[in-house]
Amino acid sequence: MRLTKTLCAQHLGWHFKKHWLVQGKRVPKETGAAAELLKLGVKVKNPEDILNPKVEKKLVDIVGTREKTIPEDSRHPDWHSAVCHSYVDNSVLIGGLPQAQVLTNCIEIPTFPKQIEDALASQQLPKSVDKSIRHAILASHVLDAEQVKLPKVRVPERPRFNLPRSYGISHERVNRLLVNKLLQETEKIAGRSVSVRKRFIDNATFKTSLSKDGDLLGFSVNAEKVVFANRAIEVIKGKFEGNLPDLYPMKTTISIPKRHIYQKENFYPLRTDISCSHPHTIFTVFNKHLVKNAHGSEVTTSQLHARTLVKAFVVAAARARQLHGESLEGVLPKPIVVQSVQTDGRTFHFGVLQLNTLDLGANSTTKNYWFHRQNYDLFSECSYEAGRTHLENYNGDVFRIFNAFYNNS
Template sequence: MRLTKTLCAQHIGWHFKKHWLVQGKRVPKETGAVAELLKLGVQVKNPEDLVNAKVERKVVDVVGSLEKKIPEDSRHPDWHSAVCHSYSDNSVLIGGLPQAQALTNCIEIQSFPKQIEDVIANQQLPNSIDKSIRHAILASHVLDAEQVKLPKVRLPERPAFNLPRSYGISQERVNRLLVNKLLHETEKLAGRSVSMRRKLIDNATFKTTINKDGDLLGFSIHAEKVVFANRAIEAVKGKFEGDLPDLYPMKTTISIPKHHIYQTDNFYPLRMDINCSHPHTIFTVFNKNLVKNSHGSDVTTSQIQARTLVKAFVVAAARARQLHGASVQGALPKPIVVQSVQTDGRTFHFGVLQLNTLDLGAKSPSKNYWFHRQNYDLFSDCSYEAGRLHLENYNGDVFRIFNAFYNNA
């Protein structure tokens, strides 16, 4: 039977609701029970005092549960009165490569060392290697199954307009897959006799602190992949002359943030007693969404090349401090050579640093050497066109340099 308003009025549930409303408005009558209980010495309490009783809460200190935030002032245990110019992964040298040279006391040589140049010119690779590298590029850029929300794309002419968010492979995964695949192809060509003398580590951290002309420089960087070898790379033969860039009126520490809270420890990820502990090649990634200028402009090519140099310098300096102790401040007993490769998934920058001295002062008698070439584009476009894979302007020279760096000893 369909319920109507008349039937609902006679429904038993309706009667119960009305009954509770009427009974709730009744006023309790005085029965004299309270007076009788008080005569017998029985304490009578108000029901509201029992229902809404005030409970006194005590603060209990539980070790390890909630850590108190340490104030970032002079009360901090790592507070120092002297400021430290702290360089990290997201730092950008506004002066670009010239500032990096003046900061690390490096002379620029716009070519690779002779042994690497000879390997690049004389190496003979199989005809199938270009096909393998093309497949590695496609596999890392468009064929991987990862689908995440990509960073926002802004239009310079319409800065307030929000474009629809797109999904695809994150840049971190693209770079990791590409470097791993290039290393895999290189190891296959080198053979077991070479690859067994190399060890790979992901996301290695390096820290060191150096004094330069009265300023304290603190470096803390990490490399996405590091190749360690059982034998250090031989120093480059010959002596190179050159002058450091003149940054006047700027200082070499411009655009490097200053902090009072810092640590002056030196950190190298491997112990000296490990067989493959010598730094060979570091691979770092440039992500334009994370590395930006403080004034908001795009990072220039010179600034990207400066990151390649500084990161190689930090690795070499951390290794020098591990081998010779924190007391070494001048020329090293034996130069340390570190190869550095930086990429954003498409553009590669190769460089070789020879650390001769940790004396970074302007009057230092010896200089460090920085060998590098200009950037190389592995390709110009890698995407889908009309539902088919498309790779345009593939550059095979990138892998040939990559292979020469890996086999250098």
């Protein structure tokens, strides 16, 4: 049997702890000393104010620290009482191309301008071009060394099932490599006399603000690659007739988010005194994981065409405001022509916009022109099969249109 120390009936440690707790709750009695000191003019201070004086803290701006978030309400410096319909890169017009036509006051011409059609009819390319384009497709889609985690693949029948993540070339890199290689092949054919008059810019931003039937529209879009030229594309000759689609009962600005925080600004990436500042062709990339409808459905072909049109319109409008002032609201002194190409790495959509007026109202007599064709598939499948590269259903017409757009002036 283990012997233990005998404890007293009243433990001294416990007793002293309880004693201090009781004594600590006593309220000091008023002795009248403070009142006597005040009569003599002596200031009485609290001991805590002397032992722990309050120090006023000053705010110091340190470079590299996270800035304090600005509340997104009426206290924000860019807050406006009037709402603005803000169109950005990932916006989708639910009405598709008809809504884009009414929004930008454009009539649709389902063909390319005459100078491009004539160039396609008389175009003679070397026989080695198709071989080079095939190699460019393989080099950008399967032969590049980049290996990153690709987006998740969802199965509609099993929405909560997580498939194993796959690795490969990112969507952004595939499109950047493909467009760069197509432009490189085009410059080889065109020669130095044509390529010296053009310049390229990656990830260019364009911003502008317009009014339409009492609604304020704000546009801020990005073009993955832009071709600038030392002179503007010639105005398309001829008069084209057509009517805008009827969207009733749908409003023109449907599916465009409303915001109270915005800036009315016009931004064009190049100054007017630069020799190659005229917009020639913009290349935009469509990524289904970033651009999608608010209700979750896939983007339709008409909505894809609308995106090509709106981006070309914003570029032309920003250039018009830069040349003729931000107060310009009516017919342009000289129309601006911008070519637009949109791709997801396989499907290409080509269009040409001629901006004649910035008056987007329903009563505007002058219309803008939108020339385009349906989508073209560069190929149907590009992958590895049995350890070898495989390219199926290559379409050479895509590069021929690409070449005609580049050489148009």
